[in-house]
Amino acid sequence: MMSSQLSVARLLWRAENVNGARINTAWTSDGVRSFTYRDLVSDVRDLAGALASIGVKRGSRVATMAWNTRQHLAAYFAVPALGAVLHTVNHRMPVEHMAYTINHVSDEVLIVDEDLLPSVEAMRGRIPTVRHLIVVGEPGAIDDFDQVIPYDQFVSGASTHGTFQEVDENTAASICFTSGTTGSPKGVVYSHRSIVLHAMAISTKGGVEIDAERAYLLATQMSHVNGWGVPYAAALQGARLVLPGPHPTPERFLDLIHGERPDTFVGSPTVAALMRDEHLRRNCGYDLSELKTMWLGGQVPPVALARWWAEQGARVVNGWGMTETSPMGTFSPGGSMQGRPLPLFELRVVDESGSPQHWDGQTVGELEVRSPWVAREYLDDPRTADSFRDGWLRTGDVATVHPDARLQIKDREKDLVKSGGEWISSVDLENALMIHPAVSEAAVIAIPDDTWQERPLAWLRLDADVTDEELRTFLATTLPRFWLPDRFVRVDEIPKTAMGKIDKADIRRQHRENTGQPTSTDQASTVSDGRDHNVAVIPTRSDTTSGL
CATH class of the missing domain: 3.40.50.12780 (ANL, N-terminal domain)
Structure with a gap:
């Protein structure tokens, strides 16, 4: 060969x-140019x-x-x-x-x-x-x-x-x-090799199926993880790119959807929510009929948001990835869990000794991954030694894998809550909270407790008034009672990182400053691995970690 x-x-x-004759469009200060x-x-x-x-x-x-x-x-x-x-x-x-x-x-x-x-x-x-x-x-x-x-x-x-x-x-x-x-x-x-192989993988049926017949409104920043690899895959396949230009706003995204007719939006749940709100504020004045897919990543999209976009004719798709994985590792076209591995992407769940665990959908452990587009080290950084083992990347995510290879992220190791000797997944609890129609966003952290060692504290951004007891009653229909938060904190905005993800380190800091009380991970957060995870899970009432 x-x-x-x-x-x-x-x-x-x-x-x-x-693909030379295929047309792209870009927003400029002088209007949209092709x-x-x-x-x-x-x-x-x-x-x-x-x-x-x-x-x-x-x-x-x-x-x-x-x-x-x-x-x-x-x-x-x-x-x-x-x-x-x-x-x-x-x-x-x-x-x-x-x-x-x-x-x-x-x-x-x-x-x-x-x-x-x-x-x-x-x-x-x-x-x-x-x-x-x-x-x-x-x-x-x-x-x-x-x-x-x-x-x-x-x-x-x-x-x-x-x-x-x-x-x-x-x-x-x-x-x-x-x-x-x-x-x-x-x-x-x-x-070069990792970029090309990642572009090919996300273009396949086992990936996002980027192809020449589709148009992608690229809202995720090109300064972030190679724009999720979309620019390279689009050039490979001849797909049309719609570039939103400097300082994009929800109104501009909607204008581009209305005028340029992309069928796929690529961005975060936060931006998708702001677009929904702007559309409703304008009395549904935008034509969204050509939009068929909302590819959302970076954080958990609230179930109400996913359902709203589905009502507009656009399904929400999701997956899992990190900066270290270029970023796509798994993809779920139906919004179920984090989906299955992309072609040529391998994963395993290991126990504390590093032994692989069964794919039974029950056994949990740390997720490790490897692939031609997964990093093997960090650039001139001694933290490499803590994150790579025997050719595998240690993600720091706690996960289980189902027999049909569907990945289910349970939590970040440092975000788990250990209460009375039992583990509580902050991700599962956040997902369950966001099913409630009054809850727009949720973030759960662990706080020390004299009796139970740790208890979950939930920060909420609400769309409507709801009492603590109403929330606990709602949660009790799907979760064990010991999972139910003792306290809820209502805020106008939940802190986000530079990548637009929920910033639990900042939530812990604010909790400490506002109450004078520590959080259970204060010490751990000072040595955070800083990995950039791109996780989106859409829960249902019956299964708080699966898709619509």
Whole structure:
């Protein structure tokens, strides 16, 4: 057989020669603009040539701080096609974390959207490796770098188009970082091979089935885990991308659904809920009839939200993944549990000694995974030793696997509640709470108890008034009585991480500051692994961990 390397450049060849006439759309300040895959490849060649002209070569590190735009999409392909490494900086992180990741990677070039320049200003003098600042828009007065230049001027000034490099498929192509909610973020390096295989896997029937006949509104940030791999899979398959541009709002997403007619929304339950609320506020003024799928990840979508979208004709699909898994590991087209493993993705549940457990749907243990697109280490980070064992990634999730290979996440190890010697799953309890029509969001933490060791405390964001006793009565129909929280805390908003996920570390901090009482995981949270999990479970009344 031929030894043909899997690389991002191969995806570009297909995008240009097979899918070249297929049209994508992007929101801009001048309105929605269309461009073909052939146009995209031309953009990629221009950017690659410009980067090469300032010395970007194999192994160079190029960072982006950008929204979901045509220019960012070009960087997704141009940087690795040169043999360089793309670092997508999550601009929702705290500034100190952004600076940490840029320094950890030693980025030489930073491509930044104009409206994100205040974050660059805040890092002034703290990112010494960056020599070239390329601004999509107007650079303003920043002059701390060897070169500061507008993007359009930069790409138009290149004397030649870039030449796509033949690289070893195991060469680094991109780097993303975990959220680092309590510790410093951890870097995950994706190879050309892992990107291509992940794109192929999520395109299969065992994955999300990305194909040329579908259009994807990409709401999940391209700065987060390679945009869930969708840009690469879309180029491979010729699927249409709808890019929402800078500072997207629920109104803009609805406008794009109404006007551009995508059939799939890719994003978080939080954004999906805000879109629902905006649609209702506008007296259902948006045409959602073409939308058939809501691919939601990052946190548990409330069952009421999933049902509302189903009533609009869009099914909610979900899965499981992490930054370390590129991110997709399992997928459930029917919203049942976390679904089955993608092709070429292996998983197992192990006990404390590391021995694999039976797939009986009852036995629980720590979930471990391996795959061609699962990381084998963290970038120059000693925490690698704690997270990888015998070729498997230790996820820190407590799970069980059913005989038909369906994965069921029970909890994070550090989020379990041990009450009276028995374990309570915070995930199952949160799911059960969110079935109640008054509960929009729920987050459960463990607090110390003199009698029972620990008890669950539930933070709730409500859509309607409900008493504590009404909630306990409701929960008692599906859960053991000792699971029922002694206390409920009603809040206007539940804290979220930079990735838009519920931030239990912040909830514990606020509880400690507001009450003067510790939580059971205060000590553990100070050494959190910072892994970025992408879990969505949609419960029913009869099974609080299964799908609609």
